[in-house]
Amino acid sequence: MTRRRRIAIVTALLFLPVTLFVATYGMGLRINLTPSYPLGIWRIEMLSRAISIGDRIFICPPLTEEFRRARERGYLRRGFCPDWLSPLIKTVVALPGQSIEIGASVVIDGVNLQRSAVQPNDGSGRPITPYAGGVVPPGFLFLHSPFKGSYDSRYFGPIPADGVLGLATPILTFVP
Numbered sequence: 001m002t003r004r005r006r007i008a009i010v011t012a013l014l015f016l017p018v019t020l021f022v023a024t025y026g027m028g029l030r031i032n033l034t035p036s037y038p039l040g041i042w043r044i045e046m047l048s049r050a051i052s053i054g055d056r057i058f059i060c061p062p063l064t065e066e067f068r069r070a071r072e073r074g075y076l077r078r079g080f081c082p083d084w085l086s087p088l089i090k091t092v093v094a095l096p097g098q099s100i101e102i103g104a105s106v107v108i109d110g111v112n113l114q115r116s117a118v119q120p121n122d123g124s125g126r127p128i129t130p131y132a133g134g135v136v137p138p139g140f141l142f143l144h145s146p147f148k149g150s151y152d153s154r155y156f157g158p159i160p161a162d163g164v165l166g167l168a169t170p171i172l173t174f175v176p
Contacts, residue, residue: 029171030058030087034077036145036152037089040173044087044166051092051141051161058087059143060163066156073122075151081163089168090152094142102133106144106154115146116154123149131157 028044044058060081061067070076079086094108101107106116122128140158
């Protein structure tokens with residue numbers, strides 16, 4: 001094998017993963033490596049209607065000190081949202097105007113949210129402060145994941161709906 005041919009093969013092998021990543025990213029495919037929802041390949045599907053309770057969405061976290069701290073603590077991964085944060089996959093459980101109470105679990109408009117126990121510590125044993133509760137403001141969403149250790153609105157509160165990228169649809173996923 002000639003030197004020129006070896007260089008061409010190595011170059012092709014190096015660019016193949018980059019090319020595949022760019023192609024799948026352009027098709028709205030994302031890989032979830034967090035336990036909040038099944039691991040695997042997901043698709044972002046554009047919304048052609050208003051967001052509803054029960055929608056599982058991809059959303060970019062806002063650029064706040066709280067989310068910068070969450071990144072430092074390892075709750076969030078790197079991604080292509082502003083400030084290089086990864087989008088979250090969460091389920092919408094409350095819309096603007098709904099009342100949120102946080103105690104041992106989440107209560108929305110007087111109804112207990114299933115699988116919403118509030119943890120006093122994160123997975124590393126560090127104290128984590130829950131959201132104080134209140135009314136979801138206009139233009140915001142309250143998000144949840146049934147995973148016990150999920151970093152969701154139980155802790156960061158409602159976040160701006162303008163960060164929604166689209167619906168999160170599983171393509172090839174599994175629960176470990």
